[in-house]
Amino acid sequence: MALIKTKGFVLRAVPVGESDRIISLLTEAHGLISVSVRGARRARSPHVLTTQVFSLGDFELFANKNRYRLQSSELIEPFSALQQDLERLVCASHLAEVMLDILRDDLPQPGLYRLWAYSMQAISHAPDPLLAVHAAQLRLLMEVGFAPRLDSCLGCGKPVDTGNWRYSISAGSIFCDKPACGMRSTDLLPLPSGGLACLGHIRQAPLGRLFDFSLSSEIRRFIIAFSASYLTYHLDKVYTRLDMLRHLKPADPS
């Protein structure tokens, strides 16, 4: 048994038993860990707030092999903007699902911890949380090894220029407009030039500036569609959380 102290983001909080919770905690030094919290759902529990989903807190944990039990906790940031806006909450829930699918083990991945921190900030406060969540998800996929080739044609090697370009999600690359290039890709689609610049930004921008961009509605649509297909293709799973956004504008009750 060892006592460890760590900051962490709660990515998931699952109620268990009468009043307990098991939380999935994303930490900088220990990666994603699962922590059991006795009595966390009782109104008087000192952990009631810190162990809510999406909270950022300081945690003291008893570690026993790969199992962790919460000893004490202190809230740093509850990200309450998410509770005040269902659209933002849906976006955060989607990104948490993707993050949990990618972070399967408890290897430390400080880059992803930092990405999550910036993403939570952006999803909480950015004027366009849906675009923020797609930028975050693309950056996440790029950081774990699914970066698309964006600098030259996969067919002939021609460096990217201002001409007409196309892209294929399955090939993971862009193609120039020569008919022979990308011939074998069945999912070839036209690439708007602003879209390429935006993908480049998402891949390279320092985290502090990752969410710092604005797009025309055409490019915004492209980025969202590209990001959604890219995710499904690489993680081989259909993600449905964001579908809820379509049902959030219900009819007037009067």
Add this chain to the structure above:
Amino acid sequence: MARYAPSIGRLITELAKLPGIGGKSAQRLAFHLLGQPEDQVSALANAILDARKTIRLCSVCCNLTDQDPCEICASPARDHTTICVVENPRDVASIERMHEYKGLYHVLHGAISPMQGVGPDQIRLRELLARLRQDDSVHEVILATNPTVEGEATALYLARLLKPAGILTTRIAHGIPMGGDLEYADEVTLARAMEGRREIG
């Protein structure tokens, strides 16, 4: 798996499906039941069946009831201009225990939770809106969903829906700390939370 007679095995399997009952407890319960006189066991079995057959959702407030409308909705002694919205029937019981609140209820049977894939359509929210549309004597809707991420999100979502309809919409005060379940609040805390409610949305 131990070698039980098939009917014992089936009993254990069924008991183990109950919330909070693991394989060990299911075995313990099964053998306890088998040790009881037959009329006791029938009483239990009949109580379960009767409850299941007679209990349904009140067509007004969606609480569990064996008469429709339920006792609370049917009572002329209650204040029919106030509706308290809660997540589940256990919350109605918690609020009733403090004997302070005299209005009606609406039970959502859950809360909006994008994390669990539960959207506004999967809880009894449409029933509440229909009820408010039909009954214009309602002056106040008190949102008493749990002070959790899901409960807060549900309350704010509802508040935004109700505001344009001109209904006073209030949220119970955070006498109950954020993150807890209403069920675990004691009566004093709950009474204070009700008294200190404020308009939201």
